[in-house]
Amino acid sequence: MSDTPELVIANGTVVNSFGRQQVHVVVREGLIHELVDAAEPIPAGTRIIDATGRLVIPGGVDGHCHVAQITGRFRTLDDYRTTSTAALWGGTTTIIDFGIPRDARETPLEAVLSKKALARESRCDVALHGSVVSWDETVPWQLEQLAAEGVRSVKMYTTNRGTTMANGNTILKVMREMVRLDGLTYIHAEHDAIIADCTAQHADDGRIGIEHLHRTRPELAEEVSVKETLALAEYTGAPVYFVHQSTPGAVDLVTEARSHGQEAYSETCPHYLSLDESVYGSVMPEWYACCPPMRSPETVAALRKRLADGAIHTVASDHSCYDLAQKRERTDDIREMPHGLPGVETRMPVTFTALLEAAGGEARVEDFVEVFAAGPARINALPRKGTIAPGFDADLVIFDPAEQRTVDGDALHMGTDFSPFDGRTLTGWPAIVVSAGRVVLDSDGFHDPGAVGRFVPRLGFHEHNSAFESIATPATQTTH
Numbered sequence: 001m002s003d004t005p006e007l008v009i010a011n012g013t014v015v016n017s018f019g020r021q022q023v024h025v026v027v028r029e030g031l032i033h034e035l036v037d038a039a040e041p042i043p044a045g046t047r048i049i050d051a052t053g054r055l056v057i058p059g060g061v062d063g064h065c066h067v068a069q070i071t072g073r074f075r076t077l078d079d080y081r082t083t084s085t086a087a088l089w090g091g092t093t094t095i096i097d098f099g100i101p102r103d104a105r106e107t108p109l110e111a112v113l114s115k116k117a118l119a120r121e122s123r124c125d126v127a128l129h130g131s132v133v134s135w136d137e138t139v140p141w142q143l144e145q146l147a148a149e150g151v152r153s154v155k156m157y158t159t160n161r162g163t164t165m166a167n168g169n170t171i172l173k174v175m176r177e178m179v180r181l182d183g184l185t186y187i188h189a190e191h192d193a194i195i196a197d198c199t200a201q202h203a204d205d206g207r208i209g210i211e212h213l214h215r216t217r218p219e220l221a222e223e224v225s226v227k228e229t230l231a232l233a234e235y236t237g238a239p240v241y242f243v244h245q246s247t248p249g250a251v252d253l254v255t256e257a258r259s260h261g262q263e264a265y266s267e268t269c270p271h272y273l274s275l276d277e278s279v280y281g282s283v284m285p286e287w288y289a290c291c292p293p294m295r296s297p298e299t300v301a302a303l304r305k306r307l308a309d310g311a312i313h314t315v316a317s318d319h320s321c322y323d324l325a326q327k328r329e330r331t332d333d334i335r336e337m338p339h340g341l342p343g344v345e346t347r348m349p350v351t352f353t354a355l356l357e358a359a360g361g362e363a364r365v366e367d368f369v370e371v372f373a374a375g376p377a378r379i380n381a382l383p384r385k386g387t388i389a390p391g392f393d394a395d396l397v398i399f400d401p402a403e404q405r406t407v408d409g410d411a412l413h414m415g416t417d418f419s420p421f422d423g424r425t426l427t428g429w430p431a432i433v434v435s436a437g438r439v440v441l442d443s444d445g446f447h448d449p450g451a452v453g454r455f456v457p458r459l460g461f462h463e464h465n466s467a468f469e470s471i472a473t474p475a476t477q478t479t480h
Helices: 080-089 108-121 139-148 168-180 192-204 210-216 219-236 248-259 270-274 277-281 297-308 324-328 347-358 365-379 461-465 467-471
Strands: 007-016 019-028 031-037 047-050 055-058 060-062 092-098 125-131 153-157 184-188 240-242 264-268 396-406 425-435 438-442
Touching (some): 007 396, 055 365, 060 347, 080 108, 080 425, 080 438, 092 108, 092 425, 108 125, 108 139, 168 184, 168 219, 184 219, 192 210, 192 219, 210 277, 219 240, 248 264, 248 297, 264 297, 270 347, 297 347, 347 365, 347 396, 347 425
Parallel strands (some): 007 055, 060 092, 092 125, 125 153, 153 184, 184 240, 240 264
Antiparallel strands (some): 007 019, 396 425, 425 438
């Protein structure tokens, strides 16, 4: 084996969440071997990419993807090959999927092991969340087995009664187990009783088509559920992570809890930062069927401000790859149609564009790196991800914060026939993507690496928590 590093990215400006520096990035055997000051000669390498005048950021970590998801009689049209390929096109080099039991016959452990087997076809690295719907005496043992597999988080839903909803007793008991196992509790927070009643009232009035979706799931339902869940987390001492928060009020509740010492985190999604409820009055409202729904323009603007202020910890796609034929089967009844949007490929430019808008056109790339890569890796205890430093995986993106493209849903790679951002001009795209040391995207197009994606076992939440702090304080880093 040659001693020559396989890749050197020369003369780039490396931007981490905590600062930036001018360096040559030396890659050996899929890892970042060293960072050499750009004032020094360029080290030898089998391939050298000149990044003069360009930004090099960590490969993205998407902490919330649904691959090959089954919801009732609907199944998303993607598989791990498709979704991981789209992720790489969009500068994301690690995705975290969910093992959610399909029905009462499938256990949480079986659901995860099934997804882990499917993930062998992935082109990028994959981690997994578990999920618990109902409590029984086997759950503690199953969670222990999941932790041994490197699955250290469990998602629970506070809505969707009869399918994925977990009741308060289950949530409390699972939180206690996650504390014991040094894990993280993921929560889809919408108050089921409010949503069920509001939806029933709209159905009684004949206002149950897709154009009424945003009225059936009010902001109050989300915020009440966040408040109740934070109380359970405080009582049990459990770290808690709220997925797809769509209102500034929900984010503020997490901020307040953190000010009192709770370990709580807010995630939002690109569509909540860029689309508002007017889409349900458009010609094709079915493009925007998701839960929670889009909110008012005022709410969207306030949510973007929370992002710019650092109150939102991660931006994840909540990728769900249904096509328009599936969504159009029952546009007359939102209770019967599949909800979810494709977005793993467009997470980078939508998020960066939202930051630009919130910051008056002067967004800090460091802030973008935090929500796109570093935060998701750190909070989800993913070793060697989300940071450009020696010993970390060589997941790298040469990022162009000035490039503008207009989204063409037909030209994307997510395995569906639309994008909710179709026709929108977005800023901030990947020019070159390196995954585990392999150049998978450059000016010549996409280079399929094959089924090389690895399953990434995660560390304990607190076990991993201090590791980033030692990385984030080197004297060579300066922030601009």
